[in-house]
Amino acid sequence: MAASYGQIVTTLREEIISGLYTAAVPPGAELAARFGVSESTINRALSQLRSEGLVRTQQGRGTMVNPVPVIRRDAVARQRAGTRESSGSRGAFDAELRAAGLDPHTEVEVGRAVPAGSIAQLLDIPEGTEAVYRKRRMFAGDWPVQVATSWIPAEIADGTPIAEPDTGSGGIYSRLADLGHAPAQFTEEVRVRVPDDDEVTALSIDPDHRVYTITRVAADRAGCPVEVNTIVMPTHQWTLAYTWHAE
Numbered sequence: 001m002a003a004s005y006g007q008i009v010t011t012l013r014e015e016i017i018s019g020l021y022t023a024a025v026p027p028g029a030e031l032a033a034r035f036g037v038s039e040s041t042i043n044r045a046l047s048q049l050r051s052e053g054l055v056r057t058q059q060g061r062g063t064m065v066n067p068v069p070v071i072r073r074d075a076v077a078r079q080r081a082g083t084r085e086s087s088g089s090r091g092a093f094d095a096e097l098r099a100a101g102l103d104p105h106t107e108v109e110v111g112r113a114v115p116a117g118s119i120a121q122l123l124d125i126p127e128g129t130e131a132v133y134r135k136r137r138m139f140a141g142d143w144p145v146q147v148a149t150s151w152i153p154a155e156i157a158d159g160t161p162i163a164e165p166d167t168g169s170g171g172i173y174s175r176l177a178d179l180g181h182a183p184a185q186f187t188e189e190v191r192v193r194v195p196d197d198d199e200v201t202a203l204s205i206d207p208d209h210r211v212y213t214i215t216r217v218a219a220d221r222a223g224c225p226v227e228v229n230t231i232v233m234p235t236h237q238w239t240l241a242y243t244w245h246a247e
Contacts, residue, residue, distance in 0.1 A: 002036035008045045016054045016065055025063045053209050053236020068143045071100055074241045084170045091171025093138055102140040108165040109135040115151045122217050122228045132157035137202055144203050148231040181226045183218035190214050199232055210235045
């Protein structure tokens, strides 16, 4: 008896997640024969899995399994100094990937520019004022898993390691602490959307994949914003975890 479309999607999803396929999934004709359905039904099921980010189409090679495991992002624990600085890590991203057994590295661009009005408002600086930016393309091994841009008030960052590519152990939050502006409060807003063309290229994803966009504002003990960070990450590569204590 032919399998239903839902059964095909569920079965292939479970097989991919379990690691049954390490490179490509079987050809459409083979899957059609296995499930007793047409190749068009198989193509529709693979399209669903592609939109979930489990597979991608590679010209000349068919439907390939995405190689990066799902990374757990603990939004609270990752910002503790002990986590960010563990084993000489260069910040939360570096620490969380090492803890997951992955090999992190980051391409960094640092400079000064005028941020968008929405960023200036969150950073509490006059619109049109320059700030220091840090643009990062972040990898697990050879695979890009995140792009992020931090904006820091120039009056804080100028002439400090924050304005250098390598900020040292613990990343910019440890350097802000050194300067007397240790972040004491973080606010994050998360949305899901389709990626733009630049993000498709930077993250090596398909246009019909989905991405998380996280806007984080870090403020010091006086309540002054010391960083605004916009983060884009493929939803299929990340689980966002939030843990806190009840009152």
